Amino acid sequence: MTLRIAEIFGPTIQGEGVLIGEPTVFVRAGGCDYRCSWCDSLHAVDSENRHSWAAMQTEAVWEEVQRLSGGQPLTVSLSGGNPAIQDFGPLIGLGRAAGYRFACETQGSLARPWFAALDTLVLSPKPPSSGEKVDWEAFDACRQAGAGARQQVMKIVIFDQADYDWAREVHSRHPDLPLYLQPGNPEVDPTVPVDLQALADRLRWLTEKAMADRWFAARILPQLHVLIWGNKRGV
Numbered sequence: 001m002t003l004r005i006a007e008i009f010g011p012t013i014q015g016e017g018v019l020i021g022e023p024t025v026f027v028r029a030g031g032c033d034y035r036c037s038w039c040d041s042l043h044a045v046d047s048e049n050r051h052s053w054a055a056m057q058t059e060a061v062w063e064e065v066q067r068l069s070g071g072q073p074l075t076v077s078l079s080g081g082n083p084a085i086q087d088f089g090p091l092i093g094l095g096r097a098a099g100y101r102f103a104c105e106t107q108g109s110l111a112r113p114w115f116a117a118l119d120t121l122v123l124s125p126k127p128p129s130s131g132e133k134v135d136w137e138a139f140d141a142c143r144q145a146g147a148g149a150r151q152q153v154m155k156i157v158i159f160d161q162a163d164y165d166w167a168r169e170v171h172s173r174h175p176d177l178p179l180y181l182q183p184g185n186p187e188v189d190p191t192v193p194v195d196l197q198a199l200a201d202r203l204r205w206l207t208e209k210a211m212a213d214r215w216f217a218a219r220i221l222p223q224l225h226v227l228i229w230g231n232k233r234g235v
């Protein structure tokens with residue numbers, strides 16, 4: 001099995017969502033079926049970056065995960081791009097047999113049988129500010145495919161009022177999915193310093209809004225890695 005890999009890095013902490021703070025090795029797949037206006041992973045999305053992606057056999061990816069983790073089983077996060085474009089089932093099989101745990105974050109546009117073998121399936125439908133439109137049938141198919149995963153959660157990035165209203169509607173559609181909200185980071189250029197005050201202001205706006213609306217089902221978190229390292233890649 002050959003996989004298109006944009007980068008493999010870690011161990012570092014997971015900076016977002018339900019696994020925030022957890023030591024993790026990241027396997028970032030190359031390629032995505034979306035083009036979100038504020039994508040912070042364009043190096044793993046745009047086909048013009050394709051030349052920098054490695055064509056790796058599953059076994060080579062697995063060896064690199066083991067090397068980075070020092071052979072100690074930890075969480076492996078499959079990210080992208082959209083990792084669902086490719087077949088990570090064999091990698092999950094190798095890793096889980098050795099005691100590693102697997103998480104995958106995807107927008108929910110492509111359902112894969114290997115979702116069922118995950119420990120954590122993070123479905124991250126993209127709000128209106130992304131410029132993308134969610135295919136809810138495909139999203140529901142992802143939920144079904146991941147029914148065997150240890151947990152399924154939903155993460156939504158919020159940039160503005162329209163995103164917030166949309167997230168409330170999505171939550172009413174999937175009330176059983178634990179929901180994590182994350183204020184968006186409009187500065188995605190790794191060479192430009194992050195405006196931490198602006199991020200804090202957006203986090204406060206989102207928190208106060210959800211509390212005023214008595215929307216207690218959603219957990220609201222910053223991107224921890226951005227607070228620590230800004231937009232630097234590979235951390």
Ligand code: SF4
Nearest residue numbers: 032034035036039081
């Ligand atoms: Fe970027 Fe994710 Fe959108 Fe793909 S789905 S373009 S990786 S933000």
